[in-house]
Amino acid sequence: MAVKRHDGRKWDEPRPIVAKAGVIPQADGSGFFKIGDSTAYAAVYGPQEFHPRKLHDPKRGVIRCHYNMQPFSGPGSRGRPGPNRRAKEISMVMENALSPVVQLEDYPNTVVDVHVEFTETDAGSRCAGICAAAIALADAGITMKDMVASLAVGHLDGEIVVDLDGVEEHHKGEVADIPLAVIPSTGEITLLQMDGVTDPKLVLNAIKTGRDIVAKVAEVQRQALLDRYPADSPQWKALAKKYTEAKQ
Amino acid sequence: MESPCQEIHGGKTMNDTMKKNFHDALRKGVRRDGRALTQFRDIEIEYGVSSTSHGSARVKAGNAEIIAGVKIDVGAPYPDTPDEGSLMVSTEMLPLSHRKFEGGPPGIDSIEAARVVDRTIRESKAMDLKGLCIEQGEKIWFVAVDLMPVSYDGNMIDLGVIAAMAALQDARLPKLDEDGRPLLEELSDEKLPLNELPIAVTVFKYADQYLIDPSEVEERAYDARLTIGSLANGHLCSLQKGGEGPLTVEDIEHMFDLGVSTAQDLRKHFQ
Numbered sequence: 212m213a214v215k216r217h218d219g220r221k222w223d224e225p226r227p228i229v230a231k232a233g234v235i236p237q238a239d240g241s242g243f244f245k246i247g248d249s250t251a252y253a254a255v256y257g258p259q260e261f262h263p264r265k266l267h268d269p270k271r272g273v274i275r276c277h278y279n280m281q282p283f284s285g286p287g288s289r290g291r292p293g294p295n296r297r298a299k300e301i302s303m304v305m306e307n308a309l310s311p312v313v314q315l316e317d318y319p320n321t322v323v324d325v326h327v328e329f330t331e332t333d334a335g336s337r338c339a340g341i342c343a344a345a346i347a348l349a350d351a352g353i354t355m356k357d358m359v360a361s362l363a364v365g366h367l368d369g370e371i372v373v374d375l376d377g378v379e380e381h382h383k384g385e386v387a388d389i390p391l392a393v394i395p396s397t398g399e400i401t402l403l404q405m406d407g408v409t410d411p412k413l414v415l416n417a418i419k420t421g422r423d424i425v426a427k428v429a430e431v432q433r434q435a436l437l438d439r440y441p442a443d444s445p446q447w448k449a450l451a452k453k454y455t456e457a458k459q
Numbered sequence: 460m461e462s463p464c465q466e467i468h469g470g471k472t473m474n475d476t477m478k479k480n481f482h483d484a485l486r487k488g489v490r491r492d493g494r495a496l497t498q499f500r501d502i503e504i505e506y507g508v509s510s511t512s513h514g515s516a517r518v519k520a521g522n523a524e525i526i527a528g529v530k531i532d533v534g535a536p537y538p539d540t541p542d543e544g545s546l547m548v549s550t551e552m553l554p555l556s557h558r559k560f561e562g563g564p565p566g567i568d569s570i571e572a573a574r575v576v577d578r579t580i581r582e583s584k585a586m587d588l589k590g591l592c593i594e595q596g597e598k599i600w601f602v603a604v605d606l607m608p609v610s611y612d613g614n615m616i617d618l619g620v621i622a623a624m625a626a627l628q629d630a631r632l633p634k635l636d637e638d639g640r641p642l643l644e645e646l647s648d649e650k651l652p653l654n655e656l657p658i659a660v661t662v663f664k665y666a667d668q669y670l671i672d673p674s675e676v677e678e679r680a681y682d683a684r685l686t687i688g689s690l691a692n693g694h695l696c697s698l699q700k701g702g703e704g705p706l707t708v709e710d711i712e713h714m715f716d717l718g719v720s721t722a723q724d725l726r727k728h729f730q
Contacts, residue, residue: 236614237558252555283512288643328553
């Protein structure tokens with residue numbers, strides 16, 4: 212596949228990524244994920260008291276995501292602040308993307324709030340948000356079975372590409388944008404959306420070939436956590452101790 | 460859980476015992492982070508942090524971080540000022556930045572902070588609004604600044620003015636096409652017409668002690684505060700008293716001196 216991309220990237224090459232953990236000192240856990248010109252900050256508060264009580268689940272905790280774009284983070288004019296239909300829908304699909312890896316049974320009757328804010332966006336914001344949120348959950352010490360990595364795949368005139376940017380999303384020819392989230396160890400998909408007219412075979416192919424590249428993003432997320440908690444840090448030692456005790 | 464604290468009006472305050480201990484410590488000149496009572500946290504300013512904005516800046520002070528983003532658009536002037544552009548400052552205390560904030564429409568904390576920051580910049584005449592007129596009575600530049608607390612740790616107004624001014628300094632006007640319509644994604648080299656650097660310093664009064672640049676925890680226990688917006692020449696451009704405690708004229712005089720001298724130090728952090 213020798214697709215020509217406007218910024219010279221190879222078909223399977225995501226934009227440059229910067230990932231950090233623990234960027235918001237006031238939060239229980241936080242993450243930063245910048246891919247190209249899309250930048251997400253995520254803060255986790257919880258597990259904490261859940262209001263109203265009627266929403267309590269005595270078997271498992273609840274993850275509540277809040278996706279929000281800052282008024283200066285979109286193209287063109289200032290965006291209207293506050294939640295809109297798009298933000299509410301994305302918040303919901305983010306909850307579904309993250310929940311499968313979180314051991315929610317550990318936190319009955321509580322809520323884990325995940326706030327995700329954007330300071331700049333150039334396509335792929337929900338994916339960047341999921342990546343930042345997964346780092347933040349791990350940073351907060353929430354029990355997780357694995358990381359969740361997220362990236363869009365898609366095609367430009369039938370040629371598969373990963374991580375479409377704003378220019379590619381507005382490609383004049385045929386284009387499809389498929390945001391994916393993946394559990395790296397199992398290859399399971401936890402976020403799947405698409406827009407654009409496309410042959411189903413092409414979509415399946417894009418998901419299959421793109422999935423492994425998406426899973427590689429998890430390495431960058433893990434590295435962000437390793438940078439925050441080096442092997443000689445007290446948090447790491449405490450975790451190692453807990454792990455050995457649990458094994459015995 | 461921080462047991463000495465209780466939820467009041469959606470925020471957190473200290474109970475009487477904690478407040479008394481806190482005041483006693485201040486009387487001995489002791490602050491939680493070891494700073495002197497009138498010592499501002501070390502400030503770091505970073506310009507150009509958001510590619511979608513027309514100007515942006517990040518301000519860090521200890522555990523506090525604020526990002527300011529500017530968006531500029533063409534609009535119609537207000538009928539009473541047909542030859543002036545306009546400036547608006549908004550903020551939202553984000554639940555991302557501290558657990559005490561809840562989602563929903565901006566509360567009184569957000570509204571006050573945005574209005575005082577707005578007033579400090581507007582009334583200082585820092586921005587030449589006439590210089591933002593494109594066509595008298597028809598078209599003007601409309602400049603909007605949004606303040607985003609990334610990590611909230613007190614003193615939103617002072618840090619907000621610093622972030623807003625840095626973002627305004629960083630901003631460039633969008634290009635206009637042949638018909639005078641703005642090309643919002645193409646910036647010119649033209650900067651905003653700024654000719655002053657207003658700085659706000661809020662002096663907090665705790666019993667008989669004065670303190671500046673409080674952390675979020677310190678903010679829970681003050682009796683009164685006075686925000687003093689000032690210019691490089693030492694003139695004042697805005698005031699806002701907050702808190703339930705009254706101030707004497709002597710208090711106010713002392714607070715003016717502190718506010719103006721601290722502002723001069725803060726000005727040195729700008730490019």
